[in-house]
Amino acid sequence: MQVVSDVREPLVTGGKSVKDITEDICRQVEGPPTMSWLAGLAFSLFLLAAGGYFLGDLLWNGIGRWGLNKTVQWAWDITNFVWWVGIGHAGTLISAVLLLFRQKWRTSINRAAEAMTIFAVICAAVWPIVHMGRPWLGAYWVLPLPNPFGSLWPNFNSPLLWDVFAISTYFSVSLVFWYIGLIPDFGTIRDRATNAVSRFAYGILSFGWDGSAKTWMHYESVSLILAGLATPLVLSVHTIVSFDFATSVIPGWHTTIFPPYFVAGAIFSGFAMVLTLMLVTRHLYRLEDYITMEHIEMMNIIIIVTGSIVGIAYTTEFFMAWYSGVQYEQYAFINRATGPYWWAYWSMMTCNVVSPQLFWIKKIRTSIYGTFILSIVVNIGMWFERFVIIVTSLHRDYLPSSWAMFYPTIHDVMCYVFTFGLFFTLFLLFAKFFPVINMAEVKSVWKDSNSGVYRARRTISNDDVPQDHRKTDASMI
Amino acid sequence: MKKNKHFLVGVFGDQDELLHGVEDIRAKGVKIHEVFTPYPVHHLEDALGYKRSRMPVAAFLFGATGTTCAISMQTLMSGVDWPMIIGGKPFISLPDFVPITFEMTVLFAAFGMVGTFMVTQNLKPHKAPRLFDLRGTDDKMIMAIDLAKNNLSEEEISKILKDAHAEEVYRKDFADAKNERNFFKYLQDLFINGVTESGRFPR
Numbered sequence: 001m002q003v004v005s006d007v008r009e010p011l012v013t014g015g016k017s018v019k020d021i022t023e024d025i026c027r028q029v030e031g032p033p034t035m036s037w038l039a040g041l042a043f044s045l046f047l048l049a050a051g052g053y054f055l056g057d058l059l060w061n062g063i064g065r066w067g068l069n070k071t072v073q074w075a076w077d078i079t080n081f082v083w084w085v086g087i088g089h090a091g092t093l094i095s096a097v098l099l100l101f102r103q104k105w106r107t108s109i110n111r112a113a114e115a116m117t118i119f120a121v122i123c124a125a126v127w128p129i130v131h132m133g134r135p136w137l138g139a140y141w142v143l144p145l146p147n148p149f150g151s152l153w154p155n156f157n158s159p160l161l162w163d164v165f166a167i168s169t170y171f172s173v174s175l176v177f178w179y180i181g182l183i184p185d186f187g188t189i190r191d192r193a194t195n196a197v198s199r200f201a202y203g204i205l206s207f208g209w210d211g212s213a214k215t216w217m218h219y220e221s222v223s224l225i226l227a228g229l230a231t232p233l234v235l236s237v238h239t240i241v242s243f244d245f246a247t248s249v250i251p252g253w254h255t256t257i258f259p260p261y262f263v264a265g266a267i268f269s270g271f272a273m274v275l276t277l278m279l280v281t282r283h284l285y286r287l288e289d290y291i292t293m294e295h296i297e298m299m300n301i302i303i304i305v306t307g308s309i310v311g312i313a314y315t316t317e318f319f320m321a322w323y324s325g326v327q328y329e330q331y332a333f334i335n336r337a338t339g340p341y342w343w344a345y346w347s348m349m350t351c352n353v354v355s356p357q358l359f360w361i362k363k364i365r366t367s368i369y370g371t372f373i374l375s376i377v378v379n380i381g382m383w384f385e386r387f388v389i390i391v392t393s394l395h396r397d398y399l400p401s402s403w404a405m406f407y408p409t410i411h412d413v414m415c416y417v418f419t420f421g422l423f424f425t426l427f428l429l430f431a432k433f434f435p436v437i438n439m440a441e442v443k444s445v446w447k448d449s450n451s452g453v454y455r456a457r458r459t460i461s462n463d464d465v466p467q468d469h470r471k472t473d474a475s476m477i
Numbered sequence: 478m479k480k481n482k483h484f485l486v487g488v489f490g491d492q493d494e495l496l497h498g499v500e501d502i503r504a505k506g507v508k509i510h511e512v513f514t515p516y517p518v519h520h521l522e523d524a525l526g527y528k529r530s531r532m533p534v535a536a537f538l539f540g541a542t543g544t545t546c547a548i549s550m551q552t553l554m555s556g557v558d559w560p561m562i563i564g565g566k567p568f569i570s571l572p573d574f575v576p577i578t579f580e581m582t583v584l585f586a587a588f589g590m591v592g593t594f595m596v597t598q599n600l601k602p603h604k605a606p607r608l609f610d611l612r613g614t615d616d617k618m619i620m621a622i623d624l625a626k627n628n629l630s631e632e633e634i635s636k637i638l639k640d641a642h643a644e645e646v647y648r649k650d651f652a653d654a655k656n657e658r659n660f661f662k663y664l665q666d667l668f669i670n671g672v673t674e675s676g677r678f679p680r
Contacts, residue, residue, distance in 0.1 A: 018515070018616035030677070144554060153554035157563050162576040169580040173587045180591060183600070188515065188614040191676040196667050207595070208604025211614050213512040215598045217522040221530035222594045229536070229583050240576055443516040443616075447492060 011105055011442075011449040014289035018443050021290075022188060025437050028285055029189055030198075033432055036284055044424035051418025054411050055130065063133050065411040071397045071404035076412045077131045078244075079386040080419065083269070084124035085167065085241055086262070086382060089234055090270025091117025092174055095181070096230035099223070104449060105298050107441035108290040112281060113274045114178040115434070119426040120273070121171045123419040128163075130415070159243035166240040170233060177226050180219070183209050184440040238266045245389065252332035252393030255320065261313035268306035268352070269382035271299050275375035277427065279368060281436055290437055293366050300365045303378065307356030310385075314353065332393055340405060341392045344384050351381020482651045484510065485634050486609050487620040487643035492518045495618045498641035499524040502620075505637050510623040513613035532590055539589025540582045547581035548574060605663035609649055611676035617644075 016024070033041075058065045068075055091113040098106035132138045140147050142164045144154055154161050186202050187209035193199035209215075242258035275296070282291045321333040336345045355377045364370040391406050430436070489495040495518065502509060509525060555561065556569035566573070595601065613619035620643070622634055629637075631648065638646045 022515075022615045026677075144550060153559055155561070155563055156551045156555050156577060157566055157570060157573040159576075162580075165577045165580040169584045173583060176587055176591050180594075184516075184614070188676075191608065191611040191614045194672055194675045194677060196671055199672050200664065200667060203605070204602045207600040207602055208606040209600065209614070210606040210608060211513045211515060213514065213518070213521050213525055214527055215600075216514060216517045217527055218530045218532055218594055218598055220517050221532040222590060225533055225536045225590055226587060229540075229587050232579075233583050236576070236579060243576075440516040444518075 009292060009294040010451045011108065011292065011294065012290060012446050013292050013451045015451050016289055016446075018446055021439055021442055021446065022192070024287070024290070025185075025435050025439050025442075026189055026192055028431070029433060029435055030192065034284070037428060037432060041425065041428045044421050044428055047417050047421030048425055049421070051414045051416075051421050054414035055126075055418050058130065058411050058415060059135075063131060065409065066415075067407045067409040067412055069404050069406070071402050072391055072394045072406040074394065075391050075406045076387075076408055076416060077127045079383065079390050080416055081124050081127035082241055082262075082386045082390075083383050084120045084127070084419065084423075086238065086266035086269045086386075087273045087379075088117040088120035088124065088170075088174075088270065089238060089263070089266035090274045091115070091120075092170075092177075092230050092234040093267055093270065094274070095177060096227040096234065099227040100231060103298075104445045105295050107445050108287075108437050109274065109278060109295060109299075110441070111178075111181060111434075111438040112278060112431075112436050113270075114174060114181070115427065115430045116274060116277060117174050117270075118171065118178060119423050119430075120270075121167065121174065122426065123423045125167065125171070126415075126419055126422070128167075159240065159247050162240045163244060166237045170237045173226070173230060173233060177223075177230060180222060180226065181438055181441075182434060183207055184211060184219075185435045185438065187211060188439055189435065235263055238262045245393075250393050251326070251328040252336070252389065254329075255317060257313055257316055257320070261310065261317075264306045264309040264313065265352075265382060265385060268303060268310055268356075269379055271302050271306070272375040272378035272382070275299055275303075275371055276379070279372050279375070281431060283368075285431075285436065287437065290442060296368070296371055297365055300359045300371060303356050303374075304359045307352060307378070311353035314349065332396070335396055336388060336392045339392065339396070341388065341395070344388050344392065348381055348384040348388050351377050352385060355381070483624040484609065484649045484651070485622045485624060485631060485638065486647055486649050487622070487638040487641070488610060488612070488645040489618040489620065489642070490616075490644050491642075492618065494642045495620070496520060496524050498620070498638075498643065501641045502637055507622060507629065507634055507637055508626050510621040510626070513609060513619040513621070515614050515616060515618075518618070532594060535593040536586045536590040539593075540586030542589070543582040543585025544578055546585065547578040551577060603660040605660050607651065611674060615676050621649075 012021070054065075063077075066075070066077065068077075091110075094106050094113045095110040098110075129135045129138060132141065139145060140149070142154060142161065183206055186206035190199055190202035190206045190209075193202060239259040239262065242262035245253035246255060246258035248254060278291055279296075282288060318333050321329045324330075336342075355374055358370070358374060359365045364374070395405060396403055487498075489498060492514075495512070495514075499509065499512065499521065503524070503526070512521060512525065514521065551574045552569050560568040562568075609621045610617065610619045620638070622638075624631060624634070627634060635646050
């Protein structure tokens with residue numbers, strides 16, 4: 001028997017049985033689509049179509065449609081790329097790192113978080129592909145393909161090429177990890193199907209899963225090794241993304257703190273996005289018994305930790321600029337805080353450093369509305385962080401005659417809207433046709449951590465239970 | 478030509494009862510065909526006497542293949558086939574090759590291991606699994622005992638199963654046609670006869 005900490009709330013509340021877990025999570029997949037889902041899908045498709053028009057125009061006419069100029073030659077495109085990749089990191093962190101640390105609360109949020117990872121990486125991939133200008137030739141520029149140009153190979157010394165390998169590996173390994181997790185649940189849905197089409201479709205998706213003990217044994221081993229592989233992978237991906245900047249000689253980019261600081265920022269923004277999505281899903285799908293306040297609080301605590309790491313990184317960066325004695329580096333940082341982009345810098349500081357500190361207050365940490373608002377604030381802040389790093393470092397060129405400002409055009413805005421449309425469309429399709437909670441994993445923690453177990457222990461030694469947990473719940477039998 | 482198969486199916490409702498049940502049943506000399514569970518039950522593989530999974534070995538071998546491929550690819554391409562001077566760096570600059578080598582190691586290890594898992598466990602989209610009980614992917618643990626492989630009679634095994642706290646014990650036969658799980662026959666059957674049994678409605 002597993003020993004469960006007395007101070008931990010049960011992970012499955014509401015007196016649910018194993019059968020109820022199947023029923024509650026399959027309900028969305030098996031039932032007809034709800035009005036809210038249809039409305040959400042219609043809105044996402046509208047964003048996708050509206051943004052898609054401008055993206056098409058951009059591909060037709062070239063990236064001169066963006067507001068880039070000779071000085072600020074990288075702006076929203078790379079900002080959005082780094083932002084989306086960063087968001088993706090929480091999914092792998094939840095499923096892989098928390099699996100290695102045996103954190104059982106990951107079980108009911110890992111599926112949706114991993115889905116979010118995959119969709120966020122797809123949205124991220126849009127940017128480097130589009131910013132190549134002629135992406136149909138891009139395969140020769142980024143992949144080591146045999147070619148008729150004198151067998152020129154890509155430059156393996158370039159961090160941009162490392163990025164290609166890192167992002168594509170990250171995407172494919174995350175996809176495999178996510179799919180491996182889905183197979184047993186597809187098996188459950190297949191066996192519950194009442195019409196031939198869904199039995200056939202989920203039968204294909206489930207790969208003929210039968211849940212035999214031998215397959216589970218290998219499956220557990222595969223999951224553990226995949227988690228072990230994905231953990232250094234997730235750290236390497238944002239490290240390599242940060243190399244895009246850190247290996248250059250631009251003041252403001254040329255810092256050694258970038259890899260850990262980018263990784264912390266990625267986890268920070270990723271958890272914020274998981275919260276934004278899960279709070280809505282939890283409410284619409286009535287999953288309050290599976291994604292409990294305990295889960296939300298855990299994620300908020302991770303947001304405090306990573307938000308504080310990011311805050312320390314900002315301070316360290318500033319200190320190092322002064323301490324280095326390099327006047328260009330010092331100017332770059334003073335200019336960030338007081339130059340023409342001061343508003344971006346201070347938005348970043350407020351959203352990323354100050355606002356997560358509110359989670360020290362338990363009332364805010366355990367409030368749905370507080371969490372929802374702060375999760376959006378954090379994501380805005382993280383977008384500004386990337387904008388600050390990229391645009392403010394570039395806009396003051398070496399020659400003052402080259403100094404410039406960046407003004408986004410409608411194409412900048414609408415291409416960003418396009419990725420939102422893509423992200424929400426994919427997420428909504430996932431939420432309708434795939435089980436949003438990993439049923440098999442929740443069932444495997446159910447026996448140790450449901451409200452019945454907790455109640456039984458409470459009856460035995462009521463004195464050991466903290467005062468505010470002693471209230472009895474009529475629904476828990 | 479495959480023969481008809483006769484099984485005795487025991488349904489368990491609790492993971493700990495199942496674990497003790499498996500131990501008791503095996504101690505009484507009954508050979509268990511397989512146990513089907515809706516979620517991984519830890520130590521079940523030990524109770525059933527399975528050997529430890531060697532998936533980590535597959536992962537290591539594929540990972541080592543990835544490392545080798547990545548280093549040789551980068552060395553041959555930028556050091557031998559078409560050397561170019563980039564930033565005054567050596568043609569074969571090993572520190573610069575580390576990120577791609579790492580990524581390819583992970584990629585090969587993950588895909589190789591998952592591929593090995595799929596192949597060894599015979600998981601494929603066009604597989605029609607032989608399911609003993611549809612509740613086996615929902616909330617019950619299903620134990621199947623092949624009657625042909627046990628010397629004890631059906632009644633004796635049934636009693637042993639019940640003594641081991643099986644909630645339900647019944648006999649399940651797979652006839653010739655059903656036993657041969659051909660995907661196209663399965664599809665034909667599915668779309669002509671429809672879904673005859675669903676786990677959504679209890680028996």
